[in-house]
Amino acid sequence: MRKPENHILVIFGASGDLTKRKLIPALADLHKQQLLPDRFAVLGLGRTQLSNDDFREKMKEGASEFSSKEGGSIDDFLNKLHYYSFNTKERAEYAGFREKLEDLDAEVGSGSNFIFYLATPPSMYSLVPQFLADQGLNKNEKGFRRLIVEKPFGDNLESAQKLNADLLEFFNEEQIYRIDHYLGKETVQNLLVTRFSNGIFEPLWNRNFIHHVEVTSSEDIGVGSRGSYYEESGAMRDMVQNHLLLLSSLVAMEPPTLVNAESIRNEIVKVLQSLRPIPKDEVDEYVIRGQYVSSKMRGKDVKGYREEDGVDPKSRRETFVAMKFFIDNWRWAGVPFYIRTGKMLPTRVTEIVIHFQPTPHHLFSDDQAIIRQQNQLVIRIQPDEGLLLKFGMKVPGAGFRVQDVNMDFHYSELADSYLPSAYERLLLDCMLGDPTLYSRGDAVEAAWKFIDPILKAWEEQPCIKVHGYPAGTWGPEVSDDLIEGNMTWRYPCKNLTDGLYCEL
Ligand SMILES: NC(=O)C1=CN([C@@H]2O[C@H](COP(=O)(O)OP(=O)(O)OC[C@H]3O[C@@H](n4cnc5c(N)ncnc54)[C@H](OP(=O)(O)O)[C@@H]3O)[C@@H](O)[C@H]2O)C=CC1
Numbered sequence: 130m131r132k133p134e135n136h137i138l139v140i141f142g143a144s145g146d147l148t149k150r151k152l153i154p155a156l157a158d159l160h161k162q163q164l165l166p167d168r169f170a171v172l173g174l175g176r177t178q179l180s181n182d183d184f185r186e187k188m189k190e191g192a193s194e195f196s197s198k199e200g201g202s203i204d205d206f207l208n209k210l211h212y213y214s215f216n217t218k219e220r221a222e223y224a225g226f227r228e229k230l231e232d233l234d235a236e237v238g239s240g241s242n243f244i245f246y247l248a249t250p251p252s253m254y255s256l257v258p259q260f261l262a263d264q265g266l267n268k269n270e271k272g273f274r275r276l277i278v279e280k281p282f283g284d285n286l287e288s289a290q291k292l293n294a295d296l297l298e299f300f301n302e303e304q305i306y307r308i309d310h311y312l313g314k315e316t317v318q319n320l321l322v323t324r325f326s327n328g329i330f331e332p333l334w335n336r337n338f339i340h341h342v343e344v345t346s347s348e349d350i351g352v353g354s355r356g357s358y359y360e361e362s363g364a365m366r367d368m369v370q371n372h373l374l375l376l377s378s379l380v381a382m383e384p385p386t387l388v389n390a391e392s393i394r395n396e397i398v399k400v401l402q403s404l405r406p407i408p409k410d411e412v413d414e415y416v417i418r419g420q421y422v423s424s425k426m427r428g429k430d431v432k433g434y435r436e437e438d439g440v441d442p443k444s445r446r447e448t449f450v451a452m453k454f455f456i457d458n459w460r461w462a463g464v465p466f467y468i469r470t471g472k473m474l475p476t477r478v479t480e481i482v483i484h485f486q487p488t489p490h491h492l493f494s495d496d497q498a499i500i501r502q503q504n505q506l507v508i509r510i511q512p513d514e515g516l517l518l519k520f521g522m523k524v525p526g527a528g529f530r531v532q533d534v535n536m537d538f539h540y541s542e543l544a545d546s547y548l549p550s551a552y553e554r555l556l557l558d559c560m561l562g563d564p565t566l567y568s569r570g571d572a573v574e575a576a577w578k579f580i581d582p583i584l585k586a587w588e589e590q591p592c593i594k595v596h597g598y599p600a601g602t603w604g605p606e607v608s609d610d611l612i613e614g615n616m617t618w619r620y621p622c623k624n625l626t627d628g629l630y631c632e633l
Pocket residue numbers: 141142143144145146147148174175176177178215216217218247248249250251279280281
């Protein structure tokens with residue numbers, strides 16, 4: 130594995146949750162694998178007053194699991210962490226920050242190569258690049274300057290377009306890395322390998338052989354301390370506009386000509402641009418929204434969304450979305466895609482299910498005892514990452530009784546099954562200058578273009594129902610009605626509670 134060039138990673142918002150829970154552990158893992166450059170430092174920024182030692186102490190928790198087998202030590206790693214306090218909203222304070230950065234650059238010998246990571250509230254995503262440019266920090270003729278932008282990338286098409294325009298005023302597209310952490314997941318990348326390196330799957334991967342596609346990302350937790358964020362965002366903006374549309378694009382894209390950023394991202398954007406718009410007056414036929422209500426989960430009372438901190442007791446914000454859509458192109462004409470996501474569902478699972486067409490004639494259908502499903506390929510993204518192929522086999526004995534059996538591969542069975550975290554992979558890629566697994570501006574806008582009319586319809590037509598589903602169930606029962614024919618979603622496990630469904 131190539132090591133990145135020497136540089137400093139500057140984290141805006143380093144006193145926050147993301148830095149501590151995701152970024153620092155990912156960097157510590159890179160350090161253990163000796164994948165950080167020899168001359169490297171992190172400069173954390175925030176208004177909170179912290180000394181370097183305070184910052185290191187605060188970050189130690191996430192980074193502390195170093196075993197003797199691994200490279201480096203926790204102290205080597207922590208010594209690379211530095212902190213500088215300033216208000217990143219104040220243009221005037223940037224001169225002091227630049228001096229601090231240049232001093233650290235001289236001390237470390239990082240060649241004036243900087244990555245700026247925006248882990249602040251989104252309201253600062255447009256400001257910071259502008260203030261960095263004021264200080265000449267957006268360009269380095271001999272080395273690099275890169276900008277990582279966290280989600281959410283806008284909250285509708287217009288704001289996403291504006292944010293793209295604002296960023297592009299000071300940084301060019303090659304310098305901008307828009308994070309969608311789902312692309313950093315090993316099993317999401319494996320989707321490309323499964324599709325494009327296996328002769329058995331690719332010939333079947335089209336409307337002739339695939340009946341429908343299902344993508345589920347469920348969580349068994351509620352919004353927790355993020356109630357006020359969720360009130361703004363809801364499941365459509367938080368999960369569907371980005372992660373679920375991205376997963377669907379990877380399932381649907383054409384083979385890229387090369388494995389590089391341009392080819393792969395060109396194919397992703399083509400899928401997003403081919404999504405058939407959902408007319409505003411048909412939204413309730415294609416999209417189901419739900420919100421969890423209080424119930425008992427695993428024997429314990431759980432709050433409904435409206436009882437969470439920071440949530441309006443009359444909120445109609447969705448914590449569940451299920452939807453059907455079509456991709457209007459040669460490969461997928463007429464194939465429905467079903468996607469769903471929700472909080473407080475019975476289990477945490479992200480999976481893609483490819484449902485193949487049934488055989489043209491049911492030769493063994495006389496047998497009443499067992500009703501078979503169609504062949505399914507289940508691509509499990511998390512947890513228990515792997516692949517499951519379901520197909521029919523003869524039940525031994527008289528007659529021709531057919532039963533579904535599984536061919537099941539689990540990543541955990543590989544001898545060397547280390548799965549890097551999404552942030553670890555994405556940070557390393559940015560350090561190496563590879564944007565393949567980051568979203569391109571046009572793709573983000575294409576996704577918003579598809580989602581915007583749905584959000585507008587929800588705003589403008591209060592008669593579109595918000596279905597209350599008891600925490601611990603698989604969401605509103607009506608979401609099964611979305612699926613055409615005599616089929617339902619795949620339920621990886623049962624409801625945890627019967628609860629009471631309601632309309633909100
Ligand atoms: N947490 C997560 O799991 C995820 C977060 N994200 C995104 O990452 C971003 C950060 O999230 P998170 O860490 O949870 O948020 P937090 O609220 O925990 O942290 C926000 C950070 O921004 C800093 N900040 C805010 N205002 C200023 C200011 N005026 N000057 C300097 N620093 C400022 C805060 O520092 P201080 O208060 O010291 O000034 C703090 O370090 C958000 O945009 C979020 O949407 C995306 C995916 C997951």
